[in-house]
Amino acid sequence: MQKTTVRAGSNIAFIKYWGVADAAINMPLNSSVSMTLADAHTTTTVEWQTVATRGATGPAEDEVNVNGAPLHGDAARRIVNHLDRIRDLAGVSLRARVSSRNNFPIASGIASSASGFSALTVAACAALDVELTPTRLSSLARLASGSASRSLFGGFVQWDKGTNDESSVARPLFPVEHWKLIDIVAVVSSEPKSVSSEGGHRLAATSPLCEGRVRNAEQALPPVVEAIGRRDLPSLGELIEQDALAMHAVMMTSTPRLIYWLPGSLNIMLAVQRWRDEDGLPAYFTIDAGPNVHVICEPASVDEVSHRLGELPAVEKLITSGPGPGPVELTEHLF
Numbered sequence: 412m413q414k415t416t417v418r419a420g421s422n423i424a425f426i427k428y429w430g431v432a433d434a435a436i437n438m439p440l441n442s443s444v445s446m447t448l449a450d451a452h453t454t455t456t457v458e459w460q461t462v463a464t465r466g467a468t469g470p471a472e473d474e475v476n477v478n479g480a481p482l483h484g485d486a487a488r489r490i491v492n493h494l495d496r497i498r499d500l501a502g503v504s505l506r507a508r509v510s511s512r513n514n515f516p517i518a519s520g521i522a523s524s525a526s527g528f529s530a531l532t533v534a535a536c537a538a539l540d541v542e543l544t545p546t547r548l549s550s551l552a553r554l555a556s557g558s559a560s561r562s563l564f565g566g567f568v569q570w571d572k573g574t575n576d577e578s579s580v581a582r583p584l585f586p587v588e589h590w591k592l593i594d595i596v597a598v599v600s601s602e603p604k605s606v607s608s609e610g611g612h613r614l615a616a617t618s619p620l621c622e623g624r625v626r627n628a629e630q631a632l633p634p635v636v637e638a639i640g641r642r643d644l645p646s647l648g649e650l651i652e653q654d655a656l657a658m659h660a661v662m663m664t665s666t667p668r669l670i671y672w673l674p675g676s677l678n679i680m681l682a683v684q685r686w687r688d689e690d691g692l693p694a695y696f697t698i699d700a701g702p703n704v705h706v707i708c709e710p711a712s713v714d715e716v717s718h719r720l721g722e723l724p725a726v727e728k729l730i731t732s733g734p735g736p737g738p739v740e741l742t743e744h745l746f
């Protein structure tokens with residue numbers, strides 16, 4: 412047993428995960444494809460301790476600290492639940508000390524659960540000397556957050572929906588060096604979202620549009636993979652915009668409905684389309700379960716796209732990232 416620190420990147424999905432076939436294990440309704448991000452990551456240190464070393468009278472609880480603040484109650488529950496899975500797997504009853512830090516603001520429209528649970532899964536297992544393959548780690552991370560299953564790999568990644576806990580796992584499609592695609596997140600609000608994606612996945616099937624969107628996502632997935640393979644941004648861009656809009660149509664028509672967009676979100680989407688149509692600027696949008704818009708482009712257009720986004724009144728700030736590696740173990744610890 413040793414203190415272990417792991418850094419994992421978040422990811423942006425090009426074919427989205429929205430809706431669960433089996434909520435208990437986060438088995439999705441459709442397979443999804445994403446790019447792991449280099450510059451939006453979580454670093455997590457885990458140390459397991461026997462209860463006795465913490466004093467026989469002390470509370471036998473896990474200690475969780477995120478971005479410098481201790482987490483208690485419901486906020487810590489999701490993390491403690493995941494530590495329970497890892498304890499069960501290893502057959503131990505140790506307590507964990509966990510400290511985690513994001514290099515991006517939590518409510519920025521970048522999935523902190525994807526990088527967070529990927530880093531936690533890898534660090535917590537390694538600190539216990541539990542040796543699992545990346546595929547098995549992907550399955551384990553999925554139980555905490557579906558999108559975390561994809562952050563187990565670097566570059567471009569596919570999460571196959573699978574038919575059970577073992578087969579619903581991510582796998583690498585293309586390595587980081589394959590294509591330097593850039594994700595510029597235009598942040599229009601840093602308020603935490605009112606409905607978590609965890610709750611949203613359970614509502615998806617209540618939308619009359621869900622079945623059609625899932626069918627469409629499955630059909631769009633092979634051409635998305637081919638477009639990434641050819642480094643063909645116009646083909647990829649059309650497909651990712653359509654899937655993002657279809658996912659939001661499902662969100663907006665579920666019961667209760669989920670409207671994540673703010674007026675600024677729509678302004679950005681319309682601006683990106685206008686810049687493309689009128690000025691030939693090759694940039695495309697996608698949007699997750701929140702109001703912030705991810706604008707995808709190639710390095711040659713980053714300055715121009717960033718400049719134009721920065722001029723829009725709705726945009727508070729920009730966060731820019733290229734493709735990044737899978738989880739890496741670091742020698743420097745957070746405590």
Ligand code: PMV
Pocket residue numbers: 423424426427428429443522524525556557558559608609612699700
């Ligand atoms: O992994 P979750 O439960 O945070 O869900 C992620 C959902 C989306 O970000 C909206 C889509 C996706 O595939 O990442």
